[in-house]
Amino acid sequence: MAAVTSSRPHHIIIFGASGFTGQFVVEEVARCAAESPDGSSLKWAVAGRSRERLGEVLSRAAERLSMPELRTHIEIIVADVSVEESLAIMCQQGVVILNCVGPYRFYGEPVVKACIENGAHYIDICGEPQFLERMQLEHHAKALDRGVYVIGSCGFDSVPADLGVLYTQKQFKGTLTAVESFLSISSGPEGSAGHDATWRSAVYGFADSGSLRQLRKKLGHKPLPVVGAKVKRGEATTEPLLSGAWQRSMEQYSIPFMGSDPSVVKRTQRFLYEEEHRSPVQYSAYVGIGGLFSVVKLFCGGLLFWFMVKFSLGRKLLTTFPSLFSFGLFTKSGPTMKQIEDTCFSLTLFGEGYSEGSDPTQGRPNAKICTQVIGAEPGYVATVSALVQAAVTLLNELHSLPRRGGVYTPGAAFHKTSLLDRLHKHSIKFSVRSYQ
Template identity: 80%
Template sequence: MAAGSPSRPYHVIIFGASGFTGQFVVEEVARCAAERSTGGPLKWAVAGRSRRRLEEVLKRAAGKLSMPELTANIESVVADVSVEESLDVMCQQAAVILNCVGPYRFYGEPVVKACIRNGAHYLDICGEPQFLERMQLEYHAEAQDRGVYVIGSCGFDSIPADLGILYTKSQFKGTLTAVESFLKITGGPEGLCGHDATWQSAVYGFADRGSLRQLRRKFGHKPLPVVGARVHKRGSVFFSKEIEQYAIPFIGSDPSVVKRSQRFLYEEEQRSPVQYSAYVGVGGLFSVVRLFCGGLIFWFMGKLSLGRKLLTTFPSFFSFGLFSKSGPTMKQIEDASFNLTFFGEGYSEGSDPTQGRPNAKICTQVVGAEPGYVATVSTLVQAAVTLLNELHSLPRRGGVYSPGAAFYRTSLIDRLNNHSIKFSVKSSQ
């Protein structure tokens, strides 16, 4: 069967539906199932290792959303990353697989291979640069040959950042040459908390950071040209006047993903690349001290196998409560929100980017609800719907892409604006 074949029983299968994030994806797909603008209602199913747990997830979603039909009409597919045949059966039944099983460095590759092998498009919410870039290096040509799209980081890491850059560039009148982004995550009285799987990804990503440098050398990329004045990176900790609190460089996948998109657009579309630096607010001086102490512990223990074992066994203790095996409470999720602000500079229309300093600025923002389990599931599901509805607008015939490279010609930003993630211009001069 060809990729996206209409003979497949489902448009979308959520793999890992019984996991912590997968449960939220199930609810979002259920809400959006009737919204698909072309091709009729969205036909979907859930998949995972345990049929009983999958049925429990559907039962909870049915009660929460007042949709009793979910328990009767939505099928459960048993699939396990360690059983290749089960992945093949799953991938043969859907046009798109939403992979919610992480950490992806351990569990992602078998799903990517099964999707390519069986002609199903693949989306995930990975925030691990090593995995994302290795999939591109090793599977891009095969995915192209089979007409399959493999699009990683379709969650909070990194659609707001990647599409935020594209949005900023589209709103800038002239040549945008550099952007700094500042992320602020706000919580309620109970504070913020993330799930253990995200913590594990960070721990093992830090331990394996040397392999990322080796991996990037294998691409053989030439450095992207610097258009306009070169932007200097800020320090490891600094007070940001832009967000009026201390900030540090963002260590997630956003810079990596944005650079991949900028490279694609430069090489395939001859669009001038944008220099990009990402930062995240950490609060006041007390937060800086806590971050410094926690960072030292993380750095030391992350280098040792025993230290990594302790970090992943006791996430709440070593992260000062920022991550836990149980994840955030519903109250924490409901009270949280994010604001990602982009400060761009460049050259106004008619100005020569090779001459003088930038003479124009723009400030845009992407805002939304709690990033990990509300914004992420919204961006993932809308990316899937966009792929299904606008396949003709994606590049070439398939391949491994970042979100910006895959969706730059689509209506995904408009879709997100209609689903509680707002892109807007704050100022332009």
């Protein structure tokens, strides 16, 4: 059995470094390495299919960061998800593999397997519940046995939501029973955009939504107990139970957030309930969509999307012309640097529960809290920062992670570490807005 050890030549290996997101990860890791006192305590490398493209990524990073040493001092590892031996060689050289190659439903599992077999910890930025939950079902036991941590969704999906709920619980004096999060993204005159890799993940995820239901049946989880009053929500609402007043003040409509946040938060709450006997929190996620015109546009576009993902030709058209069918929200070229610089996000969490000394089995909740997570552009700044800080936390605080390995959510893996404090210093800040 290969042991995870710091005697390996690299602490961090960025797999998929030449991809759109991977290029930003390279720059963030380089900055993080430079923060160390001697600038060399964090050893890292880049990996991917093309040595030439990886070299170009390092050259661009060297120029942008004024770090000429990146061109010659950073090792390039050639690895391909379709070549098992190349993945094994890559994993044997690193303590932590940052996997930036998606969609993960197609390309993620070989990397997870290679990490487990060769004793390297695995972290990704996946926002695909089918992949994340299947990795837990099929690989948790072996990862635990091998002493390897597999931690998914360590990006914008879903670090702000998952750690945001844990932060809200910590700040609440009493028993927190329910949380609603409300996501708002602000951008400059050029708007915001995402790379089409994220769009492709969404297309194939919605097309295969039936498999997620079957997967959850195989997991066989019993429903989490409901503490206090059960929060009832509809399929869509313009006034969620806890956040309605705030949304009215913002003059926005909202819909349920269709990303991985609800899945990830629920998995974390289940882990903390089963392993540490913590009181579970009910959670719902919403995203702001603007005014009435945005509602009409989203409704029409959503109907078309749902119809097209059901057929192979429709999926082909959606993935071939992402800008057309997403109304410019996703493009093959991704956002410009100007768009990235002008975009930021806020995730407002509205919680309710029972104050200290109150009995959660009696009466309605009698205390409320509002917290907020704010950060820079979510897809390629906040995500990248969260990914890299998760890796650094794992390297430095391995003793604080649960058990001795396994497949976990960010909240389950890092709830006893300093990750939240690290994020506060790197683009993602947590705060309490009100408490009553």
